[in-house]
Amino acid sequence: MRLTTSLLLLLAAAPQLPGQSAIILKREIGRLATATSAGDRDDAIAELKSNAIKIRAARVDKTVDAAASKKQVEELLAFRRADVQAGGGSGASGSTSSVLSPLLPAIFGFAFETGGITRTVSGNTITLKLNPAALVCATSTTPGMAERVERRDVDVCKTFWKRFGVTASFDTGRGDKSKDLANLQAINSQFSDLTARFEVFNRRTPGPLVEFEKEAKTLANQVADFNATNPAFEANVETTLRAQVADPKWATQSVEDRAKRVADALDAAVGDAVENILVNWKAALKAYARSVGSKAVLTAEYGYQQPDLATDPIGTEPVVVPKGVRPPNLHSARLIYAQGVASRNLDFTANLSGTFFEEVRPGMSGQFRDFRAGLEGKFKLREIANYGAPTLSFAGLYVYLHQPPLGLGITAFNQADVNKRGNIGVFQTKLEFPTANNNIRIPVSFTYSNRTELIKESDVRGQIGISFNLGSLFGEKKN
Amino acid sequence: MTKTSARTYSVKTTDFPIQIEIRARSIDTCDAVPSDVHVTQDGVLVKSVPVVVSKPDKITRTYSIAKPSPNQDCRMSQAVPCFFPDDAPDDARYDFTISAANGDVEKTTARVPTINPNFVNLTFEYKS
Numbered sequence: 001m002r003l004t005t006s007l008l009l010l011l012a013a014a015p016q017l018p019g020q021s022a023i024i025l026k027r028e029i030g031r032l033a034t035a036t037s038a039g040d041r042d043d044a045i046a047e048l049k050s051n052a053i054k055i056r057a058a059r060v061d062k063t064v065d066a067a068a069s070k071k072q073v074e075e076l077l078a079f080r081r082a083d084v085q086a087g088g089g090s091g092a093s094g095s096t097s098s099v100l101s102p103l104l105p106a107i108f109g110f111a112f113e114t115g116g117i118t119r120t121v122s123g124n125t126i127t128l129k130l131n132p133a134a135l136v137c138a139t140s141t142t143p144g145m146a147e148r149v150e151r152r153d154v155d156v157c158k159t160f161w162k163r164f165g166v167t168a169s170f171d172t173g174r175g176d177k178s179k180d181l182a183n184l185q186a187i188n189s190q191f192s193d194l195t196a197r198f199e200v201f202n203r204r205t206p207g208p209l210v211e212f213e214k215e216a217k218t219l220a221n222q223v224a225d226f227n228a229t230n231p232a233f234e235a236n237v238e239t240t241l242r243a244q245v246a247d248p249k250w251a252t253q254s255v256e257d258r259a260k261r262v263a264d265a266l267d268a269a270v271g272d273a274v275e276n277i278l279v280n281w282k283a284a285l286k287a288y289a290r291s292v293g294s295k296a297v298l299t300a301e302y303g304y305q306q307p308d309l310a311t312d313p314i315g316t317e318p319v320v321v322p323k324g325v326r327p328p329n330l331h332s333a334r335l336i337y338a339q340g341v342a343s344r345n346l347d348f349t350a351n352l353s354g355t356f357f358e359e360v361r362p363g364m365s366g367q368f369r370d371f372r373a374g375l376e377g378k379f380k381l382r383e384i385a386n387y388g389a390p391t392l393s394f395a396g397l398y399v400y401l402h403q404p405p406l407g408l409g410i411t412a413f414n415q416a417d418v419n420k421r422g423n424i425g426v427f428q429t430k431l432e433f434p435t436a437n438n439n440i441r442i443p444v445s446f447t448y449s450n451r452t453e454l455i456k457e458s459d460v461r462g463q464i465g466i467s468f469n470l471g472s473l474f475g476e477k478k479n
Numbered sequence: 480m481t482k483t484s485a486r487t488y489s490v491k492t493t494d495f496p497i498q499i500e501i502r503a504r505s506i507d508t509c510d511a512v513p514s515d516v517h518v519t520q521d522g523v524l525v526k527s528v529p530v531v532v533s534k535p536d537k538i539t540r541t542y543s544i545a546k547p548s549p550n551q552d553c554r555m556s557q558a559v560p561c562f563f564p565d566d567a568p569d570d571a572r573y574d575f576t577i578s579a580a581n582g583d584v585e586k587t588t589a590r591v592p593t594i595n596p597n598f599v600n601l602t603f604e605y606k607s
Binding site for chain 2: 023026027028043045046051053223224231234284285
């Protein structure tokens with residue numbers, strides 16, 4: 001609760017036992033002290049009676065933890081829906097994401113985006129995302145299976161292969177190339193990108209919730225066992241509290257004085273410590289905190305990318321460079337890590353990636369092409385019923401171009417700008433609107449970059465997309 | 480079913496099964512976890528009987544307590560820790576409705592505690 005910090009400090013500092021009840025049951029005592037009706041007093045006494053065990057338990061150890069709330073688990077699960085990457089990455093000619101989110105759609109997703117981020121040639125990209133193992137599970141005839149797979153229920157489709165996902169991107173319409181890109185033409189092939197993902201770990205699962213319920217039940221059983229075998233304990237607490245309220249002085253005392261006398265009476269009434277309950281109380285609170293905390297996700301991704309440009313012919317007779325020479329294909333490796341701050345409805349995502357040319361052409365220094373590091377902070381905004389939670393994110397992306405972006409073989413045809421290695425900095429802000437119970441999301445983003453891959457001029461762009469989580473198509477028909 | 484003191488009820492054969500509903504108010508989820516029913520005779524624990532908790536929706540838990548077996552005088556104790564979120568409003572609470580088979584109904588409430596959880600300890604004193 002909100003008193004967590006002060007409670008820890010006070011309990012840790014308090015060398016004496018008396019006075020603990022005033023801290024541990026402050027609210028509950030306050031309710032009794034301020035109760036104006038017999039019914040309110042009975043309610044307050046009932047609460048104090050049931051919770052007096054806390055004082056006794058806390059006498060063993062003054063470092064009682066307080067807890068957050070399991071409600072946040074639900075929020076986290078909702079938030080995770082905003083952690084799903086449906087569109088393409090920053091290298092695509094159409095993308096709304098400078099930083100990739102860690103999760104793929106549970107079964108199947110589709111996105112259409114327009115506007116590039118680091119690519120010089122902007123375009124439109126269609127991205128298909130699939131979890132093959134989940135798809136197989138979802139198509140089974142077991143009733144309710146598809147819905148559970150879609151919910152990412154850890155108790156179904158228990159296969160290692162569910163950690164794998166694949167993505168394919170297609171450039172459906174390449175935009176106009178810059179006039180500065182002389183001697184280069186956009187190629188006709190629409191295929192641009194293929195990636196394979198592996199979920200290294202995902203702690204954003206219901207597992208911690210199950211653990212919490214287990215620990216809470218252990219605690220509940222311990223308290224029930226204590227009360228069953230010590231029937232005089234609660235009876236004595238209730239008798240003590242009713243004696244305070246029945247005292248003729250009670251009616252004339254201030255609320256503060258009432259609270260103090262109740263606290264003192266409880267301190268005197270609860271008796272010796274009961275260590276085992278505290279141990280389990282703390283375990284339950286820790287499990288609760290784990291269940292509501294924002295858990296980390298780590299995903300590894302391999303990507304294969306085809307270039308979107310090829311050469312125009314250079315020279316007449318003899319032709320120095322024939323038409324259609326393509327830069328080397330690219331291979332990339334990426335790590336995506338996300339860690340949330342549930343109390344702030346904030347999720348941080350970090351991307352690290354390296355890109356390598358498929359081949360080393362004459363003059364190239366090696367296969368290493370670029371290094372990318374991105375960081376995004378994503379806020380979940382107020383959830384809209386039947387729509388989902390919109391998100392607002394701010395992201396920074398740094399790209400170090402170790403070699404000319406198209407490979408050295410092309411540089412001769414673009415004298416100045418294209419053959420520059422160097423640094424690209426991108427800042428992006430993105431607003432993502434959900435609809436259809438979050439199964440459709442519409443991201444709108446703006447980016448500023450100091451340059452694009454091929455042209456060393458600052459650039460401001462807008463991107464827009466729409467993504468569909470098609471897993472819900474596999475759900476049960478609802479009448 | 481007769482209330483004899485705070486959260487303590489005298490029950491007889493016709494009160495069973497006792498149906499208990501826990502409903503969260505002003506919070507989104509019901510994070511109340513009922514213990515087994517601890518049955519004692521003369522202060523000695525004779526057995527623990529698990530309860531089967533249903534979750535009809537996010538804010539409700541229901542379960543029932545069956546008549547003790549063997550049919551002898553006993554005391555049945557149960558603890559239900561109720562957890563509240565950090566941002567729970569002041570009026571957040573868990574409402575317990577305890578319904579006996581003969582139609583008697585008792586209610587009790589767990590409000591936002593100083594420290595999680597707020598225990599609701601129920602005692603049923605059974606006279607065969």
